[in-house]
Amino acid sequence: MAxxxxxIHVPHRKNTAGMSAVRMPVPSxxxxxxxxxxxxxxxxxxxxGDSVSVGTLIAEQDGFVSSPVYSSVSGTVKNxxxxxxxxxxxVPAITIESDGQMTVESSIVPPQVNxxxxxxxxxxKSGLVGxxxxxxxxxxxxxxxxxxxxxxxxxxxxxxxxxxxxITMTERADDILFAIETADxxxxxxxxxxxxxNNKKAAIAKMKEVTSNxxxxxVVALKSVYPQGGEKVLVYxxxxxxxxxxxxxxxxGCIVCNSSTMANLANFLKTGMPLVEKVITVxxxxxxxxxxxIAPIGTxxxxxxxxxxxxxxxxxxxxxxxxxxxIAVPDLSVPVLKQTNAILALDKKETKTAKTTACIKCGxxxxxxxxxxxxxxxxxxxxxNDVELVEKLGADTCMLCGCCSYVCPAKRPxxxxxxxxxxxxxxDRAKKKEGNV
Amino acid sequence: xxxxxxxxxxxxxxxxxxxxxxxxxxxIALVPVSIAAVILFGxxxxxxxxxxxxxxxxxxxxxxxxxKKEQTIGDLSAVVTGLILALNLPANIPLWQAAVGSVFAxxxxxxxxxxxxxxxxxxxxxxxVFMLIAFGSMTKAAFPNGVDATSGATPLADLALDKTVNLLxxxxxxxxxxxxxxxxxxLLIGGIYLLVRKVITWHIxxxxxxxxxxxxxxxxxxxxxxxxxxxxxxxxxLGAFFMATDYVTSPSTAKGKLIFxxxxxxxxxxxxxxxxxxxxxxxxxxxxxxxxxxxxxxTPRKLFGGKKK
Numbered sequence: 001m002a003x004x005x006x007x008i009h010v011p012h013r014k015n016t017a018g019m020s021a022v023r024m025p026v027p028s029x030x031x032x033x034x035x036x037x038x039x040x041x042x043x044x045x046x047x048x049g050d051s052v053s054v055g056t057l058i059a060e061q062d063g064f065v066s067s068p069v070y071s072s073v074s075g076t077v078k079n080x081x082x083x084x085x086x087x088x089x090x091v092p093a094i095t096i097e098s099d100g101q102m103t104v105e106s107s108i109v110p111p112q113v114n115x116x117x118x119x120x121x122x123x124x125k126s127g128l129v130g131x132x133x134x135x136x137x138x139x140x141x142x143x144x145x146x147x148x149x150x151x152x153x154x155x156x157x158x159x160x161x162x163x164x165x166x167i168t169m170t171e172r173a174d175d176i177l178f179a180i181e182t183a184d185x186x187x188x189x190x191x192x193x194x195x196x197x198n199n200k201k202a203a204i205a206k207m208k209e210v211t212s213n214x215x216x217x218x219v220v221a222l223k224s225v226y227p228q229g230g231e232k233v234l235v236y237x238x239x240x241x242x243x244x245x246x247x248x249x250x251x252x253g254c255i256v257c258n259s260s261t262m263a264n265l266a267n268f269l270k271t272g273m274p275l276v277e278k279v280i281t282v283x284x285x286x287x288x289x290x291x292x293x294i295a296p297i298g299t300x301x302x303x304x305x306x307x308x309x310x311x312x313x314x315x316x317x318x319x320x321x322x323x324x325x326x327i328a329v330p331d332l333s334v335p336v337l338k339q340t341n342a343i344l345a346l347d348k349k350e351t352k353t354a355k356t357t358a359c360i361k362c363g364x365x366x367x368x369x370x371x372x373x374x375x376x377x378x379x380x381x382x383x384x385n386d387v388e389l390v391e392k393l394g395a396d397t398c399m400l401c402g403c404c405s406y407v408c409p410a411k412r413p414x415x416x417x418x419x420x421x422x423x424x425x426x427x428d429r430a431k432k433k434e435g436n437v
Numbered sequence: 438x439x440x441x442x443x444x445x446x447x448x449x450x451x452x453x454x455x456x457x458x459x460x461x462x463x464x465i466a467l468v469p470v471s472i473a474a475v476i477l478f479g480x481x482x483x484x485x486x487x488x489x490x491x492x493x494x495x496x497x498x499x500x501x502x503x504x505k506k507e508q509t510i511g512d513l514s515a516v517v518t519g520l521i522l523a524l525n526l527p528a529n530i531p532l533w534q535a536a537v538g539s540v541f542a543x544x545x546x547x548x549x550x551x552x553x554x555x556x557x558x559x560x561x562x563x564x565x566v567f568m569l570i571a572f573g574s575m576t577k578a579a580f581p582n583g584v585d586a587t588s589g590a591t592p593l594a595d596l597a598l599d600k601t602v603n604l605l606x607x608x609x610x611x612x613x614x615x616x617x618x619x620x621x622x623x624l625l626i627g628g629i630y631l632l633v634r635k636v637i638t639w640h641i642x643x644x645x646x647x648x649x650x651x652x653x654x655x656x657x658x659x660x661x662x663x664x665x666x667x668x669x670x671x672x673x674x675l676g677a678f679f680m681a682t683d684y685v686t687s688p689s690t691a692k693g694k695l696i697f698x699x700x701x702x703x704x705x706x707x708x709x710x711x712x713x714x715x716x717x718x719x720x721x722x723x724x725x726x727x728x729x730x731x732x733x734x735x736t737p738r739k740l741f742g743g744k745k746k
Contacts, residue, residue: 005741010450160450232742244742317443323450330444346449354455357512358554362459363689372738374689394740402448409454410554416446 005233005370007225008403010324012199013160013283021167021279021292024307026100030073030298032058033083035091036338037129038136039065044092050077055105055273058094061124067137067338068127071105072276072296073098086320086327086334093335096298110272116186126268127275127338132165132229132258133321135339138265141257142183144250151189152238152249153180155196155203155259156222156229159322161283162342167292168260168279169196169203173210175266176259180217182269187255192217193238194259199224226324227401231256233370245397260341280340282308285347286315295336301343302332315345323350324402356411365404365414371397375404375414382421387428395421456553460513462636466627467520467679473610473620478528482616486523488532492539493519500548514553518542521561521679524617525672525719526568534572538564558726559683562676562719569719592670593715596663604662607669618672628678637682640691644698645677645705652706673705676718686726693736700732701725 035041042059052058052071059069079095111122124139132154153176157165169176180192194211196204198221211217220238222228232243234256241252249256257265264275278297283290288309295304301318305311319326320340336343359376366374373394381389395418404414474482497515501508509515519539526535542564547556591613592602606612610620617624631637646668654664672680681687681701688697701721708717725732 008452236741242742247742315442317445317449319449324448326447326449328442328444328446328449330442350450351443353451354453354457355511357456357509358552360456360459360514360554360684361689362684364454366689366738367691369738371741373740374737376689377737393737397740397742400447405448406450407452407454409452409456409459411451411455413446415448419446 004223004225005236006368006372006403007227007233007370007401008368008407009224010158010160010226010406012224014163014166014199015161015283015290016163016281016292017166017200018170018202019163019167019292020171021164021294023294024299024304026073026098026102027296027299027303028100029078029095029097029300030071030296031083031093031095031300031335032069032072032298033085033091033093033335033337034059034069035085035089036069036135036297037065037067038134039063039067041091042066042069044080044094046077046080046094048077048080051075052077052096053103053105054276055108058096059092065137065140067129067139068125068274069094070127070274070276071096072298074101074103075099086329104273108272110270111268113182113269119183119186122269123265125274126265128261128265128268129275129338130258131260131264131278131339131341133325133339133341134231135337138257138261141248141250141255142187144255146250147253148187148250148255149190149253150239150255151180151183151187151192152234152254152256153192153194153259153262154229154231154234154256155194155200155207156234157200158197158224158226158228158230159324159326159342161344162281162322164279164281164292164341165259166196166200166203168263169200170206172263172266173206175263175270176207177210177214177217179262179266179269181214182266184216189216191239194219195222195228195234195238196220196259197222197224197228226403227370227399230370230399230401232399245394275338278336278338278340280304280336281342282344283342284315284319284344285350286311286313286345288312297338298335300333300335301329304336304343305332305345311345313347316348316351317344317346319344319346324406325400354409354411359410359412362409364407364409368403368407370401370403371399373397373404373418375418376412378421379412379414379417382417382424385424387424390421390425391428395425398422456512456514459636460517462631462634463517463679464513464520466630466634466636467517467524467617469623469626470524470617470620470675471520473623474524474528474616477610477619478616481528484532485526485528485530485535485616486520488535489523489526489539490516490519492536493522493543496540496543497548500544504548506552509553512553515543518547518560521617522564524675524679525561525565525615527615530572534568538568541567554685556685557730558723559680559686562680562722562726565719566723569714591715592666593709596666596670602666602670604665604669607666612670614670615672617675618670621669621674624674624678628674631678631682637678638691638694640694641682641687641698641701642677644695645681645701646673648699648702649673649705652703653709656706656710667709671709671716672718676722677701680719681722681725686729688729688733688736690733690736690738693732696732696736697725697729700728 542560704721
């Protein structure tokens with residue numbers, strides 16, 4: 001590679017590194033959102049009072065970019081109503097009261113995969129979405145008519161605290177290899193790259209060990225610089241290819257899948273059991289016993305934290321995902337989602353921030369930005385309502401990694417203003433488009 | 438759980454760095470040269486430093502109260518301004534002039550433009566230039582205790598008259614000049630501290646001093662000794678590490694910083710050899726401060742994966 005994209009050093013705080021995932025007891029109730037992915041919510045196909053089992057289809061895929069939802073427990077459908085998802089949108093959610101039996105759906109059989117179409121169909125049926133956090137329906141990545149020559153497995157896991165991918169790579173390396181080789185059978189990739197940050201020695205060693213017989217697969221140790229796991233960053237650092245604004249990895253011949261996604265895909269290919277449970281890292285200063293937990297999707301965060309001994313102090317913030325890009329939740333009744341890779345309860349100390357001052361123009365924001373954006377300039381343009389300047393400054397290049405906010409000595413919420421500027425730009429473009437029609 | 442959870446957008450953690458910590462680092466970096474100044478020039482130096490810092494902080498506090506702004510003296514930027522101005526003044530300056538200069542820096546150059554981050558030029562430099570014009574006293578340099586001051590001129594003035602100066606004396610600070618100008622070794626210690634702490638990057642100091650060196654080297658007919666004397670004299674090292682690197686009035690990106698440093702170096706030499714003042718560093722930085730917004734706008738970092746043309 002000619003040069004590395006910039007980034008920042010964040011504290012690792014991988015307190016749960018090397019901890020095997022432990023299965024939590026069956027929760028009494030699960031709430032399954034119909035939108036645990038990017039795209040159109042799934043359509044509920046069960047009614048209140050219906051009996052369901054583990055793996056029963058309860059909401060079907062609706063449209064191309066969408067994903068089906070399966071019951072994660074056996075029991076009775078108690079309620080179907082709209083809830084406010086973490087992105088602020090109202091989506092239907094299906095609440096199931098568990099009978100504690102975890103009876104498996106009788107119709108579940110391993111999928112018959114004999115062709116590329118079969119494979120894509122299987123990925124679709126598996127209910128898998130990008131488990132790194134973004135939640136983009138996995139099958140859509142494979143259902144492309146663009147020429148694909150490279151498969152990249154994202155095992156960077158650059159966010160602080162989170163170790164669910166690393167433990168999955170360490171303990172389910174064979175599964176990941178199985179999914180990779182199955183995909184390769186139908187796509188015949190030229191190159192297969194597994195990118196892992198170099199602070200995850202065990203995962204790198206294990207993945208190297210299991211893939212040693214396959215000369216096509218290369219395990220790459222990446223520098224531990226945040227945001228190494230950002231899709232565009234990872235693709236650039238492993239292939240040298242640049243994904244432009246508005247493009248997807250497929251536009252540069254790549255399919256990028258999270259390592260845990262691949263492990264779960266293997267599970268579906270082998271058993272036919274769709275995505276109904278997740279390995280999640282439970283950590284943060286307020287958590288009594290940080291650990292990696294296997295939780296049924298839809299379990300409330302409160303139940304998961306209880307399994308980890310509850311709190312040592314009142315959490316100030318509770319997050320889906322890591323502290324750099326995770327989403328703060330309003331209370332503990334919200335459920336584990338498909339794409340939840342961690343839940344964190346941060347205490348006062350961890351969320352402590354110095355006083356916000358005026359921008360001192362130190363340039364640390366732009367100099368730490370992986371994509372060379374100038375967030376301070378964008379913030380100024382945004383505050384002046386200057387859409388043209390916002391566009392010229394490349395606000396839509398931003399992936400919201402948060403490096404700028406993190407490094408800012410004046411503690412200005414630069415990633416947030418970037419996000420607002422992006423929204424302003426999008427609204428302006430929509431308006432102009434409307435005007436042209 | 439009784440306490441409500443805090444909701445905000447990511448990121449949810451922050452670096453320990455802060456505006457106050459940055460300013461504190463600059464103050465720490467200026468400690469060696471401040472101590473050197475007191476050793477070299479004695480108690481008068483200490484008084485000038487104290488008066489400048491106190492009047493800068495008091496000036497900011499009173500200005501904030503007068504214009505009903507939130508109190509900002511806690512960010513320590515006024516301390517930095519006062520300290521840097523003091524280091525730009527000779528030890529024998531009347532203390533009231535030092536006080537007037539500090540208040541000018543804080544109120545006129547910074548305050549009325551909107552405070553921290555909004556000033557167009559570096560407050561300490563603008564105040565120094567203001568004092569040079571208003572009081573004229575700064576050309577009568579003070580001399581360290583025990584230095585033969587019969588010539589009554591600073592090394593720069595001597596150099597301009599083609600007199601020889603002792604390089605080691607220049608490096609250690611045994612020569613006439615402003616408090617913080619003379620002891621190069623103390624300035625370098627502070628400069629290295631700022632680099633290690635990543636408060637500043639190498640670009641501006643290296644470009645500024647490097648350009649001054651090369652340009653002077655050419656003008657001096659490739660005479661290394663006189664060239665080094667020029668580089669070690671006057672406010673060049675102080676200016677290049679502590680004043681030209683002022684975040685607010687210098688470019689953000691590496692490319693911009695190099696242009697800024699080179700420009701300042703060229704102007705410094707032009708003034709030193711062909712201008713009406715013996716010293717050009719302050720004017721050079723001041724002029725580059727003024728063109729800085731244009732440099733900054735012209736040197737953004739390259740966007741990764743921008744729209745295809």
